[in-house]
Amino acid sequence: MNEITPKGPFDGLLVIDLTHVLNGPFGTQILCDLGSRVIKVEQPGHGDDTRTYGPYVNDQSLYYSFVNRGKESVVLNLKEDKDRAIFINMLKQADVLAENFRPGTMEKLGFSWECLQQINPRLIYASSSGFGHTGPMKDSPAYDTIIQAMSGIMMETGFPDGPPVRVGTSLSDLCAGVYMFCGIASALYGREKNGRGAHVDIAMFDSTLSFLEHGLMAYIATGKSPDRIGNRHPYMAPFDVFNTQDKPVTICCGNDNLFNSLCRALNLTEAMADPRYASNVLRVQNQASLKAEIENVLKTQTAKFWVDRIHQAGVPVAPLLSVSEAMELPQTQARNMLVEAGGIRMPGNPIKISGYPDPHIRPGAATLDQQGEQLRLEFN
């Protein structure tokens, strides 16, 4: 080994990236952030659809840039012989091929898993799709909202007297992207031991099911789906979001001591002695009346006042922050979670590993076919 610091644990690996839009690119972005060389192969025309999505900064689509920074771009028409030959040369040298087409697309292009193994038996071939490459729904169309709708997570989110709520971010796309990375990293480790490639088959649907948590526990325990419970904790109280004079705050009392500390901080001496609130189980049963008593006090002062006071009492408390307030926290900067890539601010890499750099300034996203000429030569 030479003594140049590796860019990350996957430095030296070559990833051929056919992914598009959000789910697949989010997964290969992690490989790129952790040191891999990632070559994004885009279709002729406008390339990845997200290049046409706003919002734009410096004429660059933020949507595209957020999940493709640091990747090289080449346009190849996989239906034409000349470009296919270049693509096959890439695959022969590649460690990973990633795609998030509908199942069957790679077969139609002549790149089934069997065919890919013949081209390169050490290749890790990673697919991410709505419902996966097996099962009766594998061909169903899948947007993030469809998967959120069908997984149960929307029915779990929201208030008991309100409608189901979509998670305000494309959770199913994003968690499938992270799981795709998990599968690739695992298969790469396995290859160190057995020398063989593997097919990683990730579904947005499976990924979201794996996140259901207490809703799924309730189903297993009772055979029924739980009701939506808004912002409160299913098994602890007071553990919820509360209104103050201005903005909402969250207060999290996991045990009797914290409840008593909260009551003292709010001068709620009667509630502290009230038999309806004498244990956590009773407080969960009577959480509605307890919440009303707490909010009656909180409404007399601002969120800032109460966060300071309740924090001093040793009770876990926090303001509800907007995205801009969250991004402007000194902690966000200290953790390098807002980096600069190609002159645009964007989220940093949450996977911090000692011994590898976590640069604040990073290469940006490529323009369409930016490295095309060199890449066509390199893999000719």
Next chain:
Amino acid sequence: MNEITPKGPFDGLLVIDLTHVLNGPFGTQILCDLGSRVIKVEQPGHGDDTRTYGPYVNDQSLYYSFVNRGKESVVLNLKEDKDRAIFINMLKQADVLAENFRPGTMEKLGFSWECLQQINPRLIYASSSGFGHTGPMKDSPAYDTIIQAMSGIMMETGFPDGPPVRVGTSLSDLCAGVYMFCGIASALYGREKNGRGAHVDIAMFDSTLSFLEHGLMAYIATGKSPDRIGNRHPYMAPFDVFNTQDKPVTICCGNDNLFNSLCRALNLTEAMADPRYASNVLRVQNQASLKAEIENVLKTQTAKFWVDRIHQAGVPVAPLLSVSEAMELPQTQARNMLVEAGGIRMPGNPIKISGYPDPHIRPGAATLDQQGEQLRLEFN
């Protein structure tokens, strides 16, 4: 290599697991599902707090079982010399040590990263905490709800005229758990190249920030946080949840052709010709009136009727399913996403990798100290 099929890509690895509650155990569960031997070291008394949490099935806490199945359990008091010696012997042979204590706890126990490297220079030491091991907020208490509140994700979730909504699952715990696994798998791969251990430092806060998506794009583009937008898509319409005669459905029209197909399926010929809906940009601007026109039609029939009809028209559509409906889909079974461990049904492993088994029947969670006697002998 012998010819016994490995249990997974991490077969043969030894993971010492000090994690507790949800975030850390969710990460080490993936290592276990992918073949590692995971020894859960629990504190004297009742062990992991979640052993005392309901709901219970067959006298086992579902909360504990969901994220600790297949792990061995031993009780060790890390403040007593005899147990410390066993623990240190474990670390000498281990590949991974994982914990999700508050930062500083491992130092207080005498197991700082420097100390761990002396015990075993090849050890991957993974920490997951609320705000990470660096930065001004590293010592702040962190429950999932506090991180959701401070990351901006609650302010992004919900309707414009309603309050912010907590994601109906412990998203910050879970995504940090998956990222912890990502960091461990990456560091293990890096160790194959450089022979050295590493410290993986994951924060629930960083992890949630990495999932903000369009809310963060809006902030970067405009300097302001976006308004909550309920269940609709920020840049496409009609792409939302709609009420029918009985249950809600989601309909996702990403382009003009799909919009026209939808109008034909709903006999909305006037809307199809309406200049307010002539392009996607215009439909987003006028989504409220368009939604009202669509719901007027949908309210005449059931969700099942409309899902069939709109699906036949080639437009992406889905019913909103409860957790029980989602888990009972044939697709869920076909993908083995509801496995049986220790006689209890629980979520399967979404990371499907060819060449490794994905068993439907798996070992369950251990009782407290179930393997204690053998383990104390093995690492004496």
